[in-house]
Amino acid sequence: MTLHNPAREYELMLTRRQLFGRTALTLGTGALAGLMQPDLAADTDKSTAGIHHAAKAKHVIYLFMSGGPSHHDMWDYKPKLKEKFGEQLPDEVRDGQRITGMTANQKSGLPLAASKYKFTKHENNDKGVWISELLPHTATVAKELCVVHSTFTEAINHDPAITYIQTGSQIPGRPSLGAWLSYGLGSMNENLPGYVVMHAKTSFAEQSLFNRLWGTGFMPADHQGMLMRSQGDPVLYLSNPRGVSRADRRAQLDALSALNQTSFEQFGDPEMLARIRQHEMAYRMQASVPELMDLSTESKETFELYGESAKTPGTFAACCLNARRLAERGVRNIQIFHRGWDAHGNLPREHESQCKDVDQGCAGLIKDLRRRGMLDDTLVIWGGEFGRTAYCQGKLTAENYGRDHHPRCFTVWMAGGGVKAGITYGRTDDYAYNITDADGVPLATQPNKETWTPGTMHIHDLNATILHLMGIDHERLTYRYQGRDFRLTDVHGHVVHDLIA
Numbered sequence: 001m002t003l004h005n006p007a008r009e010y011e012l013m014l015t016r017r018q019l020f021g022r023t024a025l026t027l028g029t030g031a032l033a034g035l036m037q038p039d040l041a042a043d044t045d046k047s048t049a050g051i052h053h054a055a056k057a058k059h060v061i062y063l064f065m066s067g068g069p070s071h072h073d074m075w076d077y078k079p080k081l082k083e084k085f086g087e088q089l090p091d092e093v094r095d096g097q098r099i100t101g102m103t104a105n106q107k108s109g110l111p112l113a114a115s116k117y118k119f120t121k122h123e124n125n126d127k128g129v130w131i132s133e134l135l136p137h138t139a140t141v142a143k144e145l146c147v148v149h150s151t152f153t154e155a156i157n158h159d160p161a162i163t164y165i166q167t168g169s170q171i172p173g174r175p176s177l178g179a180w181l182s183y184g185l186g187s188m189n190e191n192l193p194g195y196v197v198m199h200a201k202t203s204f205a206e207q208s209l210f211n212r213l214w215g216t217g218f219m220p221a222d223h224q225g226m227l228m229r230s231q232g233d234p235v236l237y238l239s240n241p242r243g244v245s246r247a248d249r250r251a252q253l254d255a256l257s258a259l260n261q262t263s264f265e266q267f268g269d270p271e272m273l274a275r276i277r278q279h280e281m282a283y284r285m286q287a288s289v290p291e292l293m294d295l296s297t298e299s300k301e302t303f304e305l306y307g308e309s310a311k312t313p314g315t316f317a318a319c320c321l322n323a324r325r326l327a328e329r330g331v332r333n334i335q336i337f338h339r340g341w342d343a344h345g346n347l348p349r350e351h352e353s354q355c356k357d358v359d360q361g362c363a364g365l366i367k368d369l370r371r372r373g374m375l376d377d378t379l380v381i382w383g384g385e386f387g388r389t390a391y392c393q394g395k396l397t398a399e400n401y402g403r404d405h406h407p408r409c410f411t412v413w414m415a416g417g418g419v420k421a422g423i424t425y426g427r428t429d430d431y432a433y434n435i436t437d438a439d440g441v442p443l444a445t446q447p448n449k450e451t452w453t454p455g456t457m458h459i460h461d462l463n464a465t466i467l468h469l470m471g472i473d474h475e476r477l478t479y480r481y482q483g484r485d486f487r488l489t490d491v492h493g494h495v496v497h498d499l500i501a
Contacts, residue, residue: 050471051184056418056500057379057469058188059327060181061334063320063362065354066162067207067341070388070403071411073115073351076149076432077130081114081390085398088112089391093433095442100156102344103393103404110391112431113401116348127423134355137363144366144375146419146499150426150435150456152445153386153407158207158342161385161407165459166213168488175217175479177463178333180488181470182223184477189330192292196326197225197335200316203353204340214335218481220270225335228322292325306364317361324368327378332470341384345394345402366415379417379469386410390431408445409435412462418469420501426455452494464493469500 072078089110103110121128122142129147131139138145155161160170167174175183178195187194197214214225244252264272295311298321303310310317316338323334338358343350362382369375387410388403395401409428415421427436434442435456444451447458457465464474467488474493478485 052473052476053468053471055469055471057377057416059332059334059374059378060417060466060470061323061327061365061378061380062177062336063358063365063380063382064335064337065341065358065382065384066209066337066339067158067204067343068161068384068386068388068405068410069341069354070115070343070347070351071149071409072113072388072390072403072432073117073347074132074134074355075130075147075411075413076409076428077119077121077132078114078390078428078430078432080430081112084112085114086111086396089431089433093429093431095434097408098156099389100404103389103391106393108392108396110389111396112390113392113396113403116399116401122422129422129424134351135359135362137360141363141366141415143422144370144415145413146415146421147411147413147424148426148457148462148499149409149411149424149428149432150443151383151410151412151459151462152435152456153459154447155386156405156407158385158405161405162207162213165385165462167217168460168463168490172210172212173217174486175219175223175488176212176214176225177466177488178214178225178335179216179219179223180467180477181333181472183219183479184467184472185332185470187330188332192326192329192331193226194331195223195225195333195335196331197227197337198319198322199227199314200319200336200338200357201314202316202338202340202357204342204350206342207339209337209339213337218486219479220273225333292329293322295321302368305367307360310361310364315361316358317364320361320365321368324365324372324374327369327374328372343388343402344404346400347388347402348400369416375416377417379419379466380415381412381466382414383412384410387432390433406433408433412457414499418501419499425496425499426457447492454498457496458492458494460489460493461496464489465496465499468495 089112115132117132117134119130119132120139121130122139129142129145131142153161153164155164155170163172164170166176182194185194195214199209211227214227216224260272263269302321306317306321309315310321312318316336319336323336326334338354340350340354366375366380369378369380386405386407389406393402393404409432427438428434429436429440429442435445436442437455443453443456445453445456445458447460452461467474467477474487474489474495478487
């Protein structure tokens with residue numbers, strides 16, 4: 001008879017999942033070398049190369065306008081709408097497409113609203129980019145922009161739409177784009193995380209932002225985005241409590257790591273190792289983050305680029321300046337969220353405020369990266385989860401109108417990082433309602449790469465193209481979970497090579 005051994009009592013408490021997890025860990029370790037792709041194993045300098053092919057970009061700075069900015073009033077110039085002011089959206093244009101419940105039953109129907117803002121075409125090599133007067137600073141870097149008018153999605157409401165573009169699924173629980181980049185490429189600076197998130201101040205913070213948008217889903221937690229705050233400690237609990245020295249913290253972490261390592265050896269839970277890595281990163285960040293957040297070393301010329309508001313922590317311009325500093329220090333993926341673009345009513349007042357918030361920061365970031373020689377390998381992306389409708393929601397006047405959600409087409413721009421500069425891609429009809437070809441014929445829009453139509457860009461195509469520019473084949477970067485290989489683009493996505501320089 002085997003005597004009971006208290007030291008091995010934990011084995012009696014193993015759940016079925018933990019038991020199989022320990023077994024899988026043993027087998028998986030032995031098979032790992034054979035399963036690793038040769039080009040992944042051979043890549044020893046991830047600062048200059050991707051895992052599948054040579055990367056054009058080392059960093060991504062994603063400027064996310066949460067709520068759905070209006071392409072009508074900023075980017076997609078449609079002068080013919082002025083002739084049709086107040087008329088109903090033609091049935092053949094809508095063609096039975098889904099609209100939200102907020103306008104489906106309004107008594108005024110779907111009256112067309114032309115933008116009240118003037119547009120200017122900024123020429124570049126016989127091509128041009130139309131930009132509205134709402135963005136005078138961004139207009140000064142038009143020659144750097146790759147403006148895509150034909151982005152589209154299936155989601156029509158905020159939460160599924162923003163979850164979709166960030167994680168590749170409308171259902172929560174998948175890893176974010178930044179988590180995939182961290183998982184695939186790792187970090188270039190051991191003292192800073194590979195993925196940093198900032199929330200910029202706004203006057204119209206209607207929608208909430210959930211940490212799953214920069215989370216890891218089913219991946220290890222150390223690939224999640226680190227939220228950098230503008231008040232108090234830049235990172236929560238970064239400072240030691242009163243009476244705790246750095247030596248005390250080191251001793252505490254050593255003891256905690258030993259306990260977590262023992263737990264990992266017993267239960268085989270990879271989250272234990274992720275926790276150890278996170279604790280060690282937090283310890284190193286205690287020294288690196290204060291230096292990062294100290295803007296006193298920045299020159300007067302730099303602040304002139306970003307604007308006076310860059311001196312105020314938490315503003316969009318300050319976040320853009322910090323994004324450049326993060327990229328400079330080797331952080332691969334930086335994302336700035338700016339809320340308040342959901343202009344269902346009184347769009348002019350709200351968008352004028354929103355554009356004033358972001359305009360000079362966007363332009364300053366691109367100019368700053370360019371003058372430092374960083375723009376060629378830093379991909380800057382600007383956009384939201386969907387666009388706005390051509391028709392008005394609520395009361396319509398020439399000076400005031402609102403717009404509902406519109407997923408059928410919207411504008412995203414990119415700059416640097418290997419994309420073509422000073423161009424537009426994709427067309428929309430005279431109502432900026434449907435994606436069309438050069439003759440105005442509506443194009444088929446499907447997320448599946450087998451039925452991809454040139455001139456269109458589904459959000460899966462956008463994410464596939466971002467990964468490609470970072471040296472990753474979106475079809476080969478997978479993570480096995482519950483018996484299935486998952487990827488950011490699910491079973492869809494097409495790299496839009498027409499945008500790549």
